[in-house]
Amino acid sequence: MNSEGFVLRGGLVCDPEAGSLAPGDVVVRDGRIAAPATAGAADRIVDVSGLVVTPGLVDLHTHVFVGQDLGVDPDVVGPPSGVTTMVDTGSAGAHLFGAFVRGTVERARTRIAAFINISSVGTTSILLSGELKTLAYVDPASCRAAIDAYRDRIVGVKVRASADVAGDNGVVALDRAREVADAEGLPLMVHLGPPPASLADILARLGPGDILTHCFTGLSGTPFTEHGRLVDLIAEARRRGVVFDIGHGMCGFDLEQARAAVAAGFLPDTISSDLHTYSRDIVGGLPDVMAKFLALGVGLPEVVRRTTIVPARVAGLDGAGVGSLRPGAPADLAVLRVTDGPSPTVSAALTVRNGEIVHSASN
Numbered sequence: 001m002n003s004e005g006f007v008l009r010g011g012l013v014c015d016p017e018a019g020s021l022a023p024g025d026v027v028v029r030d031g032r033i034a035a036p037a038t039a040g041a042a043d044r045i046v047d048v049s050g051l052v053v054t055p056g057l058v059d060l061h062t063h064v065f066v067g068q069d070l071g072v073d074p075d076v077v078g079p080p081s082g083v084t085t086m087v088d089t090g091s092a093g094a095h096l097f098g099a100f101v102r103g104t105v106e107r108a109r110t111r112i113a114a115f116i117n118i119s120s121v122g123t124t125s126i127l128l129s130g131e132l133k134t135l136a137y138v139d140p141a142s143c144r145a146a147i148d149a150y151r152d153r154i155v156g157v158k159v160r161a162s163a164d165v166a167g168d169n170g171v172v173a174l175d176r177a178r179e180v181a182d183a184e185g186l187p188l189m190v191h192l193g194p195p196p197a198s199l200a201d202i203l204a205r206l207g208p209g210d211i212l213t214h215c216f217t218g219l220s221g222t223p224f225t226e227h228g229r230l231v232d233l234i235a236e237a238r239r240r241g242v243v244f245d246i247g248h249g250m251c252g253f254d255l256e257q258a259r260a261a262v263a264a265g266f267l268p269d270t271i272s273s274d275l276h277t278y279s280r281d282i283v284g285g286l287p288d289v290m291a292k293f294l295a296l297g298v299g300l301p302e303v304v305r306r307t308t309i310v311p312a313r314v315a316g317l318d319g320a321g322v323g324s325l326r327p328g329a330p331a332d333l334a335v336l337r338v339t340d341g342p343s344p345t346v347s348a349a350l351t352v353r354n355g356e357i358v359h360s361a362s363n
Ligand SMILES: [Zn+2]
Pocket: 061, 062, 063, 089, 247, 249, 274
């Protein structure tokens, strides 16, 4: 299919860089996106009328270490949900990073990038949690050695700085993760949960490009809004360029916090699923999280930006064309069926990864 190419025709094309949503063709040739004007008679036509064509979805918060307690198989969950890039966030730490790369990252058809856990044991199980409770595991030197060994796969450092994971060690672990991220020139992703560390402790340590995930959790004890206005702490962090990520998961998303924040004019920077073994039944997939934001009144182009080009930039993957419809970019595409109304739905009708159709819904 690659050499002759194909054309997705009749859909509404949502280009997150142009901010546009308009009828158009998307041409795929040799595994890459080609300019619409290059469509030729030999190209196969794929009718996508009534559907929305976007870059392949980029899920900034997932757990895809296959064979590990939390891990879902990226090639099982990605294609049916239009997701072509999954960022694993801290499933593996230094001790198992090689196993993750060899067993999953190098084998998956889905593109995988990773945040390495500051704890050398990683997030071994969400049932046990506790990877920061023993500080000997929170070892900057071994984390840095793993980053040096797998720099082509690692796009950031992850720390789950909350009481359930760290006991009283949340702030110490946060500082050690900060130290590694700074030394390696990588962004830091911090999971928000019950203090300590508090939201203020965490935001004080985050700068431009660092990520607060589970930003709308109800567990931090600090609301985003008071009396309909953003609290100063949040407004100030946004001005500094801190990235606010959803990370829906089992208990990372409180609909009322989200509703209040959106009503106060605050949209998350990135919309992600925190998909893993134990959240899968609750989350569904990334399209289901997108639908929740449509239900909150956020427009489709805004939702698509937050699930394509913005997470690609946050993970440093935009330079390779991830999350983009630019001619020359890898042909990773999602064709979405979107329904409006009081309970909008989003689902993937077709998924293209590197120019190959890897999912096609029958209906
Ligand atoms: Zn997670």
